Amino acid sequence: MARLVAVSNRIPLGDNPSGGLVVALEDALRSSGGLWVGFSGETVENPADDLAFHEGAAFGRASFDLTPQDHEEYYLGYSNSVLWPVCHGRADLMRILPEYLEGYRRVNERIARLLVPHLRPDDRIWVQDYQLFPLAQELRKLGVTAPIGHFLHIPFPGPTDCATLPNPDELFEWLSHYDLAGFQAQRDLDNFAASARSLSDFAQLSDDRFRIAGRDMRAGVFPIGIDARAFIAEAERAREEDRMRSLTGAQIMIGVDRLDYSKGIPQRFRAFQALLDGNPSLTEQVMLLQIAPPTRESVDAYQQIREETEHLAGRINGQFATVNWTPIRFIHRPIPRNELAGLFRQARIGLVTPLADGMNLVAKEYVAAQDPSDPGVLILSRFAGAAEQMPEALIINPHDPSEMAQAMQQAIDMPLEERQARHAALLRCVVERDVGWWSAAYLEALAQART
Numbered sequence: 001m002a003r004l005v006a007v008s009n010r011i012p013l014g015d016n017p018s019g020g021l022v023v024a025l026e027d028a029l030r031s032s033g034g035l036w037v038g039f040s041g042e043t044v045e046n047p048a049d050d051l052a053f054h055e056g057a058a059f060g061r062a063s064f065d066l067t068p069q070d071h072e073e074y075y076l077g078y079s080n081s082v083l084w085p086v087c088h089g090r091a092d093l094m095r096i097l098p099e100y101l102e103g104y105r106r107v108n109e110r111i112a113r114l115l116v117p118h119l120r121p122d123d124r125i126w127v128q129d130y131q132l133f134p135l136a137q138e139l140r141k142l143g144v145t146a147p148i149g150h151f152l153h154i155p156f157p158g159p160t161d162c163a164t165l166p167n168p169d170e171l172f173e174w175l176s177h178y179d180l181a182g183f184q185a186q187r188d189l190d191n192f193a194a195s196a197r198s199l200s201d202f203a204q205l206s207d208d209r210f211r212i213a214g215r216d217m218r219a220g221v222f223p224i225g226i227d228a229r230a231f232i233a234e235a236e237r238a239r240e241e242d243r244m245r246s247l248t249g250a251q252i253m254i255g256v257d258r259l260d261y262s263k264g265i266p267q268r269f270r271a272f273q274a275l276l277d278g279n280p281s282l283t284e285q286v287m288l289l290q291i292a293p294p295t296r297e298s299v300d301a302y303q304q305i306r307e308e309t310e311h312l313a314g315r316i317n318g319q320f321a322t323v324n325w326t327p328i329r330f331i332h333r334p335i336p337r338n339e340l341a342g343l344f345r346q347a348r349i350g351l352v353t354p355l356a357d358g359m360n361l362v363a364k365e366y367v368a369a370q371d372p373s374d375p376g377v378l379i380l381s382r383f384a385g386a387a388e389q390m391p392e393a394l395i396i397n398p399h400d401p402s403e404m405a406q407a408m409q410q411a412i413d414m415p416l417e418e419r420q421a422r423h424a425a426l427l428r429c430v431v432e433r434d435v436g437w438w439s440a441a442y443l444e445a446l447a448q449a450r451t
């Protein structure tokens with residue numbers, strides 16, 4: 001079988017990596033014995049002119065360092081201050097500086113140069129996410145003819161958002177050099193087709209075949225999953241339940257997110273406030289446990305969201321707390337996965353309320369962690385890619401606090417039978433469309449894209 005070479009912005013080099021993309025790629029690489037290439041996380045003034053190889057995994061791992069300037073312009077700049085906000089419908093938070101785009105192109109070109117000497121003619125190359133859109137074009141310039149696929153983990157912007165980019169046409173030029181563009185949800189594929197339509201040289205040849213700038217490519221929908229069996233086992237092992245119950249005595253609603261403005265954390269807090277406001281009998285009966293470690297803290301918008309959520313949690317706690325009860329517990333640290341699984345299992349309600357999200361793996365983890373005989377209820381934003389696959393959740397509009405508060409109340413009151421029926425349907429999807437299914441389906445489509 002052809003070797004799989006996966007390229008992502010970051011490569012985890014520690015012992016106990018976690019996170020959706022990481023688990024997903026490890027699974028795919030372990031079964032095909034491939035190579036994973038990514039940024040080491042180290043910034044140095046003079047990075048080496050070759051990849052650094054690392055022992056100790058069931059597959060090859062190779063990393064590169066970035067200069068502080070590259071990190072600023074390519075990663076914090078164009079990737080996370082231009083593409084991330086635009087793809088999440090927040091063009092108002094975009095910060096466009098010419099050097100960001102230059103840095104983004106430069107780093108992608110450098111990664112291609114570092115990669116090429118280590119490629120074999122029969123490799124399949126799988127490029128991950130928005131930080132690396134231009135990589136296929138750069139590899140093709142250097143003569144690489146192997147199949148190259150891209151998978152976008154975040155939403156693809158529709159025409160209005162695309163038009164806010166400093167270089168909308170270039171985005172499609174970059175994508176046109178891939179054999180296959182993979183998206184999380186049908187919505188993203190539809191956005192891709194709708195946004196590309198304004199290009200002068202574009203044709204949709206069939207549902208999944210496109211011609212852009214004279215090049216034929218395919219695009220498809222491959223919703224990412226979790227390692228469901230492992231997560232279920234983790235949740236069954238966890239005995240957090242008793243400890244937390246004795247700690248609180250209240251029913252737990254849980255939210256677990258990176259502290260990001262796309263995740264709808266303030267909206268969730270306001271809905272919880274509306275719930276408590278409208279129902280004084282819930283005093284001391286429910287609590288919202290929000291686990292949200294900060295990320296990308298040197299980007300202004302991330303400092304703002306941190307201040308906004310802390311301020312709001314403080315205000316709500318000040319308004320409703322009693323001597324024995326703090327309604328919102330806000331934890332800013334990452335939590336080990338086994339502990340997380342235990343917390344999900346005993347939380348009566350899972351709150352996944354992003355304003356925009358490629359998929360959202362927390363929704364799937366929450367479902368996997370439940371006890372099927374007495375499961376909790378998932379409240380899920382219609383703007384998470386996961387909503388297309390998980391209609392048995394309570395689907396809400398996160399912009400409407402009273403609708404979300406109603407869903408919270410409905411979840412609190414939901415009879416056991418209804419909880420079991422909804423959970424059984426959700427669990428089936430999470431187990432059948434797990435991470436192994438995702439990578440197998442994608443790689444199969446990549447193999448066929450050339451034929």
Ligand code: ADQ
Binds near residue numbers: 154224357358362365
């Ligand atoms: P993210 O935006 O990072 O991923 P998500 O899909 O929710 O969002 O994945 C986060 C992962 O990190 C989950 O596995 C979660 O359990 C874990 N995590 C989050 N907070 C944690 C904490 N405090 N402690 C421990 N673990 C924590 C991007 C896209 C998503 C898409 C994924 C995968 O934005 O839409 O689902 O990639 O494609």
